Amino acid sequence: MSIFTQWSSPSDEVQDSDESNSSSLLSQPSLPTIPSLTPPFDLPTIPAAHPNCLATLKGHSSSIFSLSLAGKNLYSGVSDGQIRVWDRNPSSYTQTSDNYPVSESRSSVKSIVVSDENLFTAHSDHKIRVWKIDNNSGQGRKHYAAVAILPTMSDRCMSLLSAKNYVKVRRHKHCTWVHHVDAVAALAATADGSLLYSASWDRSFKIWRTSDFKCVESVQNAHDDAINAVVLSKDGHVYTGSADRRIKVWRMEGAEQKHSLVSTLEKHKSAVNALALSGDGSVLYSGACDRSIIVWERGIGGGAHMAVAGALRGHTKAILCLAVVGEVLCSGSADKTVRVWRRGGSGNSYSCLAVLEGHRNPVKCLAAGLDSNHVKGDVDLDDSYLIYSGSLDFEIKVWKIRVPLII
Numbered sequence: 001m002s003i004f005t006q007w008s009s010p011s012d013e014v015q016d017s018d019e020s021n022s023s024s025l026l027s028q029p030s031l032p033t034i035p036s037l038t039p040p041f042d043l044p045t046i047p048a049a050h051p052n053c054l055a056t057l058k059g060h061s062s063s064i065f066s067l068s069l070a071g072k073n074l075y076s077g078v079s080d081g082q083i084r085v086w087d088r089n090p091s092s093y094t095q096t097s098d099n100y101p102v103s104e105s106r107s108s109v110k111s112i113v114v115s116d117e118n119l120f121t122a123h124s125d126h127k128i129r130v131w132k133i134d135n136n137s138g139q140g141r142k143h144y145a146a147v148a149i150l151p152t153m154s155d156r157c158m159s160l161l162s163a164k165n166y167v168k169v170r171r172h173k174h175c176t177w178v179h180h181v182d183a184v185a186a187l188a189a190t191a192d193g194s195l196l197y198s199a200s201w202d203r204s205f206k207i208w209r210t211s212d213f214k215c216v217e218s219v220q221n222a223h224d225d226a227i228n229a230v231v232l233s234k235d236g237h238v239y240t241g242s243a244d245r246r247i248k249v250w251r252m253e254g255a256e257q258k259h260s261l262v263s264t265l266e267k268h269k270s271a272v273n274a275l276a277l278s279g280d281g282s283v284l285y286s287g288a289c290d291r292s293i294i295v296w297e298r299g300i301g302g303g304a305h306m307a308v309a310g311a312l313r314g315h316t317k318a319i320l321c322l323a324v325v326g327e328v329l330c331s332g333s334a335d336k337t338v339r340v341w342r343r344g345g346s347g348n349s350y351s352c353l354a355v356l357e358g359h360r361n362p363v364k365c366l367a368a369g370l371d372s373n374h375v376k377g378d379v380d381l382d383d384s385y386l387i388y389s390g391s392l393d394f395e396i397k398v399w400k401i402r403v404p405l406i407i
Contacts, residue, residue, distance in 0.1 A: 030290045030292040030311075030313060031267065031268070031292045031311055034267060034294065034308060034310060034311040035311070036310060036311055036312075036313055037295060037310035037311065037348055037349055037350045038312055038314070038341075038349070038352060039349070039351075051353075051354040051356055051400070052399065052401070053356070053358055054090040054386075054398045054400050055090055055397070055398045056395050056396070057076075057086060057099070057395065057396040057397070057398065059099055060078045060080075060082060060394050060395075061080065061394060062078045062079040062080040063391070063392040063393075064076055064078055064364060064365060064390030064391055064392070064396055065077055065078055065079055066109050066110060066111050066112045066121075066122075066390070067112070067365045067366065067388055067389075067396070068112040068113060068114060069367045069368075069369050070114035071114075072087060073086065073088055073142075074086040074087070074088040074367065074388055074396075075102070075112045075114065076112075076396055077108075077109025077110070077112050078109060078394075079109075080106075081103075081104060081109060082103070082104055082109075083101065083102040083119075083121060084099055084100065084101050084102060085099065085142070085144075086099045086396075087099070088369070088386070088388075090386065090398045100141065102119065102131065102144045103121075103129070103131065103144060103146065105129070107124050107127070108123060108124040108183075109121050109122070110122045110123060110124060110183060110184060110186070111185065111186045111187040112187070113187040113188065113189050114133075115189040115193040115196065115210060116193045116210070118130055118131070118132060118133065118210060119131040119144060120187055120189070120196055121187075122184035122185065122186065122198060123183070123184060126179070126182060126184060126200070126202075127150065127180075128150035128184055128187070128196075128198055128208070129146065129148075129150075130146070130147050130149070131144040131146055132144070132146075132147045148213045150198075150208055150215070151178040151179060151215055154214075155178045155213075155214055155215055156176065156178065156179070177215075177220065178215040178218065180198065180200040180202055180204065180206065181200075182201035182202035182226070183200065183201045184199070184200050185199055185200060185201055185226065185227060185228050185229070186198070186199040186227070186228065186229050188230050188231055189232075190232060191232075193210060194209065194211070195207055195208065195210065195216075196208040196210055197230050197232065197238065199227040199228070199240055200226075200227060201226035201227065203220075203221055203222060203223050203225065203226065203242075204218055204219055204220045204221065205219050205227060205230055205240055206218045206219070207259070217258060219250070219259050222240060222242075222248065223242035223246065223248065224244040224246075225242050225244035225271075226242060227240050227241070227242045228241055228271065228272060228273050229241040229273065229274050229275040230275070231275045231277050233277055233281035234280075234281055235281055236252060237249055237250070237251055237281070238250040238259065239275055239277070241272035241273070241274065241275045241286055242272055243271035244271075245269065245270060245271065245272060246265065246268075246272070247265040247266075247268075247272055247275065247284075247296075248264050248265070249262040249263045249264070249265065250262060262305065263305045263306070265284075265286075267308055268286065268288040268290055268292075268294065269288075270288050270290040271288060271289045272286055272288045273287055273288055273321070274286070274287040274319060274321050274322040275287075276324045276329065277324065278324055279326070282297060282299070283295060283297050283298075283309075283343075284296040285322050285324065285329055286322075287319025287320070287321070287322050287331055288318070288319060289318040289319075291313070291315050291316065291317060291318060291319065291333075292311045292315075292319070293311060293312040293315075293319055293329075293341075294308060294311050295309045295311065295312065295348070295350070296308060296309065297309040309348050310348060312341055312350055312352075315331065315333040315335050315337070315339060317334035317335040317362075318334040319331055319333055320332050320333060320334055320362060320363060320364055320365075321364060321366045322366065323366040323367055323368040323387070324368070325368040325369055325370065326383065326385075327343055327344065327403075328340060328341070328353075328368070328383075328385060328401075329341040329343075329350075330368050330387055331366075332364065332365065332366045332389055333362065334363075335362075336359045336360065336362060336363060337355050337357050337363065338359075338363055338366065338389050338399070339352055339354070339355055340353045340354045340355075340387070340401055340403075341353065342403060353403060354401060356397075356399050358397055359393055359397065360391070360393040361391050361392035361393040363389050363390070364390055364391060364392055366388065366389055366390070367387075367388040368386065368387045368388070369385070369386055370384070370385060370386075371385060382402045382403055383403050384401070384403075385400070385403065386398060386399070386400055387399040387400075
């Protein structure tokens with residue numbers, strides 16, 4: 001099967017079962033009490049952004065659930081448990097592009113994180129798998145060796161020895177605190193790579209030491225419902241987003257260096273599916289089933305914590321994923337589109353630079369980075385970005401967008 005196709009419009013035979021409701025959705029602003037950060041009837045500034053679909057990557061035989069960029073590689077994980085690695089440079093995509101499976105498992109891959117020489121994958125079977133990346137395998141490509149499944153056997157055996165290590169996970173069921181007991185939905189690693197955070201539908205999040213893969217802390221019942229997202233700020237704050245409609249802010253404090261709740265952000269009216277942070281950690285973006293992206297900013301009104309700055313509207317269905325690169329925010333939705341936003345101009349205004357269309361099913365995951373092949377000239381005053389979108393249509397699309405600089 002070819003892994004490369006030029007972009008083409010979706011088939012006329014593929015119809016959205018809720019298409020008849022689109023006009024009514026657009027006429028009913030989500031979260032009406034939150035001010036919009038985009039102008040009324042804001043239209044994508046396509047001529048300025050110059051969006052272009054460079055390629056459609058094919059090779060998976062099931063829904064794309066996770067994407068991650070690391071170095072020169074793009075990693076993808078799917079619902080049938082396969083993980084593949086691709087060259088992130090679109091100029092290398094040909095009919096025989098070198099992409100290959102990293103691993104095969106029987107459990108959906110919900111999240112992927114690369115930290116130092118380790119590849120971490122979160123799965124629906126409640127496990128986190130660790131793969132060692134060997135850059136010198138002598139085979140002309142990286143080799144990936146399975147080295148651990150978290151919690152490790154050592155962790156499990158040690159926790160079995162004491163009754164205090166058991167926590168209540170259901171009405172009549174107890175389990176050791178090192179175990180997730182439902183799908184692991186999201187992973188995040190600290191900037192120095194020393195800790196890995198995992199968030200689960202079992203309403204807990206856990207912290208793992210990457211040097212020996214030991215579980216060092218578990219925050220049980222962190223939310224009232226499944227946790228769908230976790231992001232880390234460089235200043236030490238941890239943000240978790242949940243189906244209970246809340247975003248919680250945590251920080252490691254005290255002599256024991258355990259996480260405690262700092263604040264709870266409550267504005268969404270439905271499940272929070274995705275979170276993303278600006279590079280400096282001062283802006284938090286949250287996407288939910290209510291079709292809006294809420295923008296939270298630190299220091300509004302003189303406060304030390306995040307407060308609502310406004311909302312970004314335009315998607316007609318649930319927001320499923322978010323990605324930030326530089327001043328650009330990308331959002332993927334169940335409406336099958338990716339929207340590209342940029343903060344700029346006066347105040348806290350945002351503009352929708354482009355709507356990327358072409359997927360035949362909901363966009364489940366995103367990754368974004370600067371285009372390393374783009375070199376600015378004296379007259380070429382713009383930044384060039386590559387956006388990777390994974391969908392339930394089994395495909396990954398690679399988009400290039402050139403964003404004019406604000407002068």
